[in-house]
Amino acid sequence: MDSHDRTATTGHAQPDTTDTTLRVNGKPHTLAVDHRRVLLDLLREDLGLTGAKKGCDHGQCGACTVLVDGRRVNSCLLLAVTLDGAEVTTVEGLAGDGEDLHPLQRAFLDRDAFQCGYCTPGQLCSALGVLAEAAAGHPSHVTDPATPSGAPVPLTREEIRERLSGNLCRCGAYPRIADAVEDVM
């Protein structure tokens, strides 16, 4: 060890942590969470759930998208300590137990809706969020303003594209992803 390495005398400081309980894919986890830790790193580092991807760590790409209490979020932007009691669903939890895939996962395979696969978990979780939001009547930028408030919004191709635009895919699988989402509507 040399002068640039930590010595025993300076090595005792610990980061601030708070015990936090989350349910992830139906299973409860209580962890002493570093206050700086975002949900994405909790999933990947603490729970070994590496399905959610780190594409930018800054809310710019959507690769880290998971569902928190049923709504899609960029997990790189959520401090994990703020999520005590939350219900988190990741790509690993979509299929449930057993061999059967979620219909949207199946549709992604059928449509070849990915290439490298790095954006795919985020696309899947985001698309599930989209389906729920449209069913709950949430408008998007392209929703006809005349649509009755609270009524389910029909997911046209344009709506799908608009609502998924926070999920970047550098492989350019966009048309196939939209096809796959249409398949499960």
Added chain:
Amino acid sequence: MTGTETVLGAATERREGREKVTGTARYAAEYTGPGRAHARPVPAAVARGRVTGVDAAPALALPGVLAVLTHENAPRLAQPDDPVLAVLQGPEVPHRGWPVALVVAETPEAARAGAAAVRVTCAAEPHDVTLTAGHPGSYVPEEANGGHPAVRERGDQDAAFAASEVRIDTEYRVPPLHNHPMEPHASTARWKGDRLTVRTSSQGTNAVRATLAQLFEVPEEGISVTAEHVGGGFGSKGTPRPDVVLAALAARHTGRTVTVAFPRRLLPSLVGHRAPTLHRLRLGAGRDGRLTCLGHEVATHTSRIKEFVEQAAVPARVMYAAPHSRTAHRVVRLDVPTPSWMRAPGEAPGMYALESAMDELATELGLDPVELRVRNEPAEEPDSGRPFSSRHLVECLREGARRFGWADRDPRPRSRAEGPLLVGTGVAAATYPVLVAPSTASAWALPDGGFVVRINATDIGTGARTVLAQVAADALGVPTERVRTEVGSSALPAASLAGGSSGTASWGWAVHEACVRLAERLATLPGPVPEDGIGAHADTTGEADAGSAYARHAFGAHFAEVTVDTVTGEVRARRLLGVYAAGRILNARTARSQFVGGMTMGLGMALTEDSHVDPAFGDFAESDLASYHVPAHADAVGIEAHWVAEEDAHLNPMGSKGIGEIGIVGTAAAIGNAVHHATGVRFRELPLTPDRVLTGLLAHETPAGTFGG
């Protein structure tokens, strides 16, 4: 062959698809064993200079920080062939963003806090990061990327141009572009004595292994490098990048397993970029539309530490019959990050410029731009005089025109409007060379009737596992499901990289040979397949790299329909249609995805992807995904890819050409030409962002001097 002709070309589903949609596919940073540490580089904050001091104490005082590596304490490396890999070896700073320290910590959070706390002092020197056409430091290199001569001349370009009936003398500009694969570059490394285990996000791990062996002066056999899943690369992972060297350095220094996952913002300065290119084109033609001369001169930049020359004038040597031609490159060394491969290096910016200039010529002549290209179809490769192994560009243009409805087009610019939108259509051709490299593979028959093919191919999203199983099944005469493929590890038979659209051709060739040999062995086998199977090996050295008497290239035609908003200046592509002649298509499903993916990247190049080297600070102003705009879902409307059937006996046993890059090649020009058709204004600098387009529209419509000066 063997009655399974339908195996090749079938739209077989991706083999690793299930892992990718369930989140179990592991990428390089996802080997989260116990005791794994995280390292984060500290980038230089000057564009040129020397590190004069590193104060690591504030970082080391933070909880969880294990070590700070600098050029003073990092393990020594042998001199690398690629200077970008000589990280933490000396105090020199060749460009802003160069790693000047590396913080190793227990967690990503501690590594980030540590990297922010390290105090680096540098002696800054004056820098120059601005490319200009007549830069006094520019020179003619010997070669451009790909080993192409920097200058080629035929006949007398200048005299022919001066004597031409119709002349186009025009300039185009393409900014720096960034690969930005969705998975940032990442590597995980661990040493045990002199044995090194690496997981890396790379397009080819044989080169990574050889490089690490050379740098750390350990035998290759002691190094294992795997890249099981790779989250895209588009050239930027085509050679070993600093992440893998930094991870190995940190792992050696700390004795821990260390992951280096580059933060997105560091990618532009650390993993290569497409260098900006300034193009001058001089096209001379007769009134009949036949080219008399074709001049394409390119100026570009490279870094202080490495010469990389984007070979943007090279496609002009392939495309059109012109008796006189001059194609030339100049380059200037600036204090910028080192440029490198980005999808279709050379062809993408070069064909943007050439195909835009061809459109200018068509307009000047009043000739249909499809017809102009057909008229200039060469009998052999113009530069080399060699016959084409196959070409079919005209078929692509005609088929594309038919599918697109080109015949209904009113050729007059600004002839279609929908409210405030101007509508236009454009066409451009595309080309990409057939590249192929030697590889080795083994094929095994098992007693249960199954087969295993082993080759260190890398699946960066192309579907290599799948298509190689198809190639094997075809050669063996068995159903594809009976063949398992093992790829992505340096423990497998050595193979070339996934780059230059050469992967499937190179790997498939070796797999095909191994399987043919195995089939022969099986045919003469007296009894059943023995317990531990029987195998065969192939090495295509001497075959795959043998020269060809033919000029071998893929070709394509791109058609675009755009709208231009006269109020906002926004351009949108409504339809993009590509038709390709790329030999035999081996998997219709994954091939279509690659073509469409390339076109989508071309859409970004045309409309949104813009980058500038900041003259004052020397770094890329658009270094993250919030500022560097890659296409999003809402941009990808109406993109279609098709291909023409093409038989070519001069390629490889499968008869395939590469398909990974050609999709980007003609897209930007087709869109730019459509914008000209829509507006009557010729824009000559990418991307076609609203500010540029609106300014151009207003300047066009408003008499000089009455608008904004």
